[in-house]
Amino acid sequence: MSTPSEKPQIISHIHKSLNYTVFDSKWIPCSAKFVCMGNFARGTGVMQIYEVERGEVHLVKEIEKAKPIKCGTFGATSLQQRHIATGDFDGNLHIWNLEVPDVPVYSVKAHKEIVNCIDGVGGLGIGDGAPEIVTGSRDGTVKVWDPRQKDLPVANMEPVEGEARRDCWTVAFGHAFNDQDRCVCAGYDNGDIKLFDLRNMSLRWEKNIKNGVCCVEFDRKDISMNKLVATSLEGNFHVFDMRTQHPTKGFASVSEKAHKSTVWQVRHLPQNRDVFMTTVHLFFLYGCRCETDGDVDMGVAGTLNLLQNITLSTQPIASLDWSPDKQGLCVCSAFDQAVRVLIVTKLNRV
C-alpha cells in the first residue's frame, strides 16, 4: 500500500439513472444481472432486472407491483431456482420467481407495517440447514420464516405488550455453521442491537450503541460467529469480535467515526471476510484482523485500516451489494435515483 497504485481503487464502471426511487439492489447469483427494487412516483412498487454487458447495463425485465418494495434477498433460495424474497411497504413478504413474476411463489402478510429489512440463509450453499428468511419491521417485530411453512413464522421476536415498539431497521443472519446453530441479529432505531439465538430460542446478547442502528452484518453467515459490523445514524460504526463472549462485558469491539453523517450500509466482501465497505457518499474499505488467539477474558477486535474512500454522490447511498461471483464487482443505489456498478481493483492484494 505504499504507492497509490498498490492501493485498491474504486472505479465507477456504470452509472444508470432511473425514473423511480430505488431502495435496494441485489445481484442475481451466478449471473451478470442485478435486481433493483423501489417505488414509482405513482405509489406502486417496481422490480427491474438489469444485465451488465460491455460497460453498459440493459434492462432485461420490469415488474410492477401494487406496493413499493423496500428490500429483497436471495439468501434462502437454491442456486437453481434463484427466487427473490422481498418485503414491501404494506408489511408483506413475497417470494418471486423472476422468470414468472406474476404470482408470488410464497406470500404472507408478515408485519402490520413496512418491512424495513430482510435477510436469508440456508440457500445458495451459504449456511447449513433449512432455508430461512428473517424480516424486521416498523411494528417492532422480527420474524423468521421458512418458505415451506405457510402463514406462520417459525420464530417471532417482539416486545411485550405495552412496551415501546422500536422500529427495527436491520436484521442479519449468522452463526449458521451446522444445521442446528443459527443466530439473528437485529438493530433498532434507539441504538439497540439484539442477538437472538435460534437454536435455544433465547436472547443471547444485547447492546446499545446510542445511535440508531442502520445496518448490521456478520462477516460470514455460515461460520461460527466471527465478526459483526454495526453502523449507526451518526456516522459511527462498530466492529464486534464475536468469537469470545464475556459473561458481563459481552463482546469486544472497536468503533470508528469514519463519516460525517449516517452510515447506511455495510457489506463484507464475499471473497474475503476481512474486507468490508460502508457507505455514505464516501466509500470505505476496512481491513480487519480479528485476533482469536487472545482468549484471555475479552476478545480482541483487531484494528481497522482504511483502504480507500471516494465520493460518489451528493445523496446517500442506500444499498450496496457485492457480486458473489466476481471479486470486486458491486452494485449500489443512491437516493438520487441512480444505480451504479462499481469495480474495486486489487482486492486480492489486501
Added chain:
Amino acid sequence: MSVEMVSSLLTPGERVHGKVPVEHLDYDYIQNCSDLRYLEKIVEVLRSGEEGVYPHLTEFCEKRIEKLNPKSRALRKERAPATAADFSFDEWSQISEELKSWETEVKRTEAELREVSPLYDVEDLPPVRGSNSLISQKQNSVPSRTETKRKSALPRDYREWDKFDIEKECSKTDGSNKGKDFPVIINQCLPKINRKLDTAGLTEKERAVLASREREKGNEAFKANDYDEAVAYYTRSVSAMPTAAAYNNRAQAEIKLQLWHAALGDCERALELEPGNVKALLRRATVQKQLGNLKVAADDLGNVLREEPENASAKKMIQEVEKKLRECAQESQSKGRKILIEEVEDEELRAKPGLCVSGESAAAPAERGDMGNAQKKTAGRAEGAPQGEADTHGTRRRGKRGSLDQCRTQEAHEKKLPNGAQASGSGTADQTGRHNSSADNTAASGTGSRLDAPCGALPPPLARLKNEGNQLFKNGQFGDALEKYSQAIAGCIDAGIDSPEDLSILYSNRAACYLKDGNSADCIQDCTRALELQPFTLKPLLRRAMAYESLERYHKAYVDYKTVLQIDVGVQAAHDSIHRITKLLIEQDGPDWREKLPDIPLVPLSAQQHRHEEPRSAELAEARAARAAEGAAKRAEARFSALKEEGNNFVKKGQFQKALEKYSECLALKPEECAIYTNRALCYLKLERFAEARQDCDSTLQLEPSNKKAYYRRAMAYKGLENYLACSSDLQEVLRLDPNVQEAEQELQEVTVLLRQTLVASSPDKPRKNITIRETNDSDDEADPSNSKTRQASADDSAERASLPLRPTNAYEFGQVLNAAHSRDDVNACAELLRRVKPETLPLFLSNKLDGETFHFITRALDGHLLQEDPGLVYQHLCHLPAADRFSVVLMLLGQNERQQITHLFDHLSAVESEEFTGNDVRDLAAKYI
C-alpha cells in the same frame, strides 16, 4: 529552544480556539513542527483558503503529516471514483478484459444452471423449525437435543426472552465440554462443523460453487490462524468436489498443524489431480524435508525450479536441503559401518510386526471372547471376522503387504479399547514365537495352554506370570495384575534377560495397571522406563500422557500426545486430548502458551506407523511397489466416489435397478462404507427385495451400530417381510436415536396395529410402551448378552465357577452364573441358582437380559429339577417372572418347543398338590404365559 516551544509560548491557548497565526503557515515552521494535531489544524486552515490559497504549501504540509502519521485522519480526502486516467493503459485494459471474460463466463454458467431441470430435493433439507416432519437425511447428524421451547411459533416478547439465563443458555450452546466455572464463552465451533457436505441432488455446477465457497471460508480461517477450522472447511470443500486447490490448501494448513503425513497425502492427491502443480510440489518438499526424506524433497524442489526457475522459496529450501544432505553424506562416510548396522536393525524391526501378527491373530479370537465385558462393542464384532476384515483392509490400501496391515487393523482395534493392555500383551508378543507360530495357532485357541503361551524371549515361568497378569487385567483385577507384572519384571531383571522389548512391554503393562489404579506417578515412572528400553512406542507414550494429564501436568501431557500423533496420526484419543489440553494451556499460559512448551521430540521415521507412506528404509523395489499399490488404492477411491455418485443419480431418477448395480460395485471396492449399504438397502426396498435390504441394513449396523437410517430401512424391510415384531423394535430403536423422526412414529403406529392383528389373542394385553426389542442376530452386542457372555463362559468356565458367588447379589453376578450354566447347558446349576434366588428379586436380577433361550432354560430348570423338590418355589418364581422387563416380548417370540415346555410345566404344576397355591391359581398364572 525549539520552534515548537516557541510556538506554544507565542500562542498560548490559541490552539484551543483553533486559530493558527499566519506566521506558522510557513515551510520552515511546518518542516520543524512535530506536533501532529497542530499540523492537522494548519492543513485545515490551508485547505479552507481563509488565509489564501497555497497549493504547494498545503501539499508540503500534508506530506509532513503523512511522514509523522501515515494514517492521520486529516489526510483522508474526498476523492472522486477512479477513472481510466488513474490507471496505466495496460492495467485499464486488463480490468475491462477481465470483466468481459467474466461476463461471458457467467452467462455460460447460468445457461448450464438452467439446463438442469430444477429438481428440488426436499429430502435433503432439515425439517421446518418447530415441526419435525422429515427424517433427517444427513449422514452424520448430531443427535438432536430435546428442546421444549422450540415448537411454538407464537409471539415471544422480550420479557420471555429475558427469562432465559443467557449465560446458561450460551454455555449450553457451546456444549458440555466447558466447566461451569469457565466464565468466557468462546465460540469453538470446530467439533460441530460437519466434515462432509451432503451434495446429493446438486448439479455439477452447484457443487463447484459450493466447493469454492467452502475453500474460501477455509482460506479466511487460515488467515486468521484457525488452522483446525481451516482444515475442516477444506475437508468440506473436498467432499463437495475434490479440487487440487482445496487439497493444496489443506496440505498447507496441515503443515501448520504439523500433521506431516496428512499433508503429504493431500499434496499427492493435489498432484494427482493436477500433475506438476508447483505449490503442491513445494509443499510436498516441505513435508519430506520435515520427515527427513531429503532426497525426495530435493527431487521435488528440482521439479519446482524446472517449472519456475525464479521461485524464491524453492531456491532457499533447496539450499537448506542440499546442505543437510551433504551433512548426512559426510556422516555416513565417517560412520559407514554404524549406519549399516542400523539398517539391519531397521529391517528386523520391520519384520517383526508382520511376524507378530501370525502369532497374535491366532490367539486373538479366544482372547477377545474373554474380553466380552470389558469391551462389548469390539469383542463381538471382531469375533466374527478379524481375519477377513484385516484382509480387506490390506488389499484395498496396499495390495500385497497384507501381514503388516493386519497388524495395523489389529492396532486400530486396540486403540478403541480403553484398556489396551491385554491386547498389547498379545499384539506385541511372540518375537520368539515366530518359529512355532503355526503350532501356537491351534494351541493358543485352547483355554488351558494359553497361560503358557510363549512370550517373546521370556522363559516360560515369566511368560506365564505375564499372561496371568494380562488375564487378571482383563478381569479388572488391576491390583493383582500389577503384582504379577512386578514379579515378572523382577524375574526378568534377576535372570538378566536381555530383551528390551519384553521388558518394555511388561513395564508398559504395569503402567496400565497403575493408571487404572489411579497411581499416576508410578505409571509415569514405568512408562518412562518402558520408553527408555523401547523409544517411541505408542502405548507407554499414550499412557504416560494420560497419567500426566490426570496429574494436571499439561505441558508434558501435550508433548506426549503430540509424540503419539507423530507415531500414529490416527489415534483419536490423542487428538481429543490435545484439543482439551490446548484449551487448558491457553487458559493457563495465555496466548503464547506454545513457547512455554518443552520441545516435542521428533519421531524417527522407523518408529512411525500406519502411514500413507511406507517406511523409507525399505528396499527400493518394495517401496516402489507399495507406492504403486497406493496409487491403485487412490484410483479405487476415485472410482468409488464416481460410482456412488452415479448410484445416487440413478436413485434420484427412480432407476433403482441400475443404482443397485452401481452400489454393488462400490461395495466391491470398499466393503466398509455404511452409506453405500444404506443406499443399496433403499434400492432393494424400492425393488421389494426385502431380505436383501435387511442384509444390507444388518451390515451397516455392524459397521455403525447407531445408524438410524439403517434401522429405519431395516424396519421397512421387516415390514415387507411381514416380520412386524422386528419391524417395530427397529422403529423404536430409530425413535430412541432420534425422537423427532415423525415417519418412524407413523410407521410404528401402523406396524403396531398389524402386529396386534398377527399376534391375535395369544399375546398378553400389556401396553407396549418402552420395551425395546432387539434382534438376537443384531450386531449390537450390548443387547446380546448370551453371545459374548456364553463365549466367555465357555472359555474359562472352570475359573469362573470357582470365583463367582453362588448367591448373587446383583444382576451382573446373577447373569454371569446363569450364562455360565447356560453355556454348559447345566440345568442343574440353573436350578441351584434359582433355589438361592428369592423369587421377588428374580425380575430385578434378570433386568433386561431376558431372552428366549434364557427363558427356555429357566423353564427347563424349573420343570426338570425344582418342581419335584419345591413346587411352592416354582410357583413363586413363575408368579414373579412376568414382572421381568422383556417378558412379554420374549413370550411372543417363543418357538413351538418352548411353548410346549411351558405347557408341560404348568401341567406338572397343576398336578402337584400344595397348600401354597390352588389349582385355580395355577390356571390364572398359566393364562399369563400361554
